[in-house]
Amino acid sequence: MRISYAWIFHKRFKMLKQKCLQAIWQCSALIVLASLLAFSINYLRNERLHLFGNWTPEARLMDSSGKRLDISLPEAKKLFLQQSVVFIDARPQDDYEKGHIKRALCLPWNEVDRDFMRVTEDISPDTPIITYCDGETCELSHNLAIFLLDMGFSNVRILINGWALWKEEDLPIESGSSTAGQG
């Protein structure tokens, strides 16, 4: 039996075409199957995730009662100068020791269970607290603020991208570890 190049090419092309068609319908079927399963499981979940969430900055920075949690830099600066607010740094301890807002306490979000009682024992529940971390999308200060609200502190705000903004404005900073934040 003698076979030409054309025959080989034809056979390979046919095989590849068949595989490509299979791949297309299988990809579509996989996505449909995954969507159906995901939506069903989400429907049965106690805390359902909305299919189309509200991701506007206002919605993201609200507590459960609908109050906005973020605070502007001028407002934070004013409270800082009045010394009527406690700043809490939510970044890891290494970053805190390299530099932080003057008089800020260190309560890393990753170690919050361990350090919470020790760091907050001298803070009364109605004291204004401002949490901060570094970066526009940093979630540490947000998570810490929600946690502190849940723990009973009534006046907690978030300074978004706090560390970078504070340094840009040349406001007072210091480095090293604080007494309250020591591990």
Next chain:
Amino acid sequence: MERRRSSHRIRQFDCRTRLIRVEYFQWAPLEGPTEKMDKKRNNLSRFLYYGSRWILGGVFIYASYDKILHPAAFSKIIYNYQILPDGLINLTALVLPMLELIMGIFFWVGFWMPGTVILSNILLVSYIGALILNLARGLDINCGCFSTSSGSSINVETILWDAAFLALSVYLTVSVFGQGNGRVPKQVHG
């Protein structure tokens, strides 16, 4: 002269079509004593093929587990990547981990392989693209590669891991699309 022609014939074997070259423009079904050599090559191919499938399956299942349990946390991670429009964030946070889980299971059982390998290539290329984009932007965000908990920020190492998984996935694509029935044949000629 005879010896040279014989070795020339063996080199010109096409394992996909199971044909051997008999003249310059002519091919014929394989006849001849090349079984030992083919068996060796076949064992290596099968080892690589099944190994890649098991590794990729494990990776996808492991990556999906925590994200399925914590969809809200995963949606925040997707938001932080700042790539998808707001309307698609929650949908992706729900569907993507489930897709990874199903693909992982299919890699393990060898079901719907052409579709699974193509989707795996698409996903891995998208992940690498998203990681490189955010690394270039200088955003210090949680990777969300295998877990929704904070502490796994994106870096060059995560990109290299994804590239290694992509290499396995591309190898599987070549294997699946190069074979007649989507599996490595047990015998090259038979």
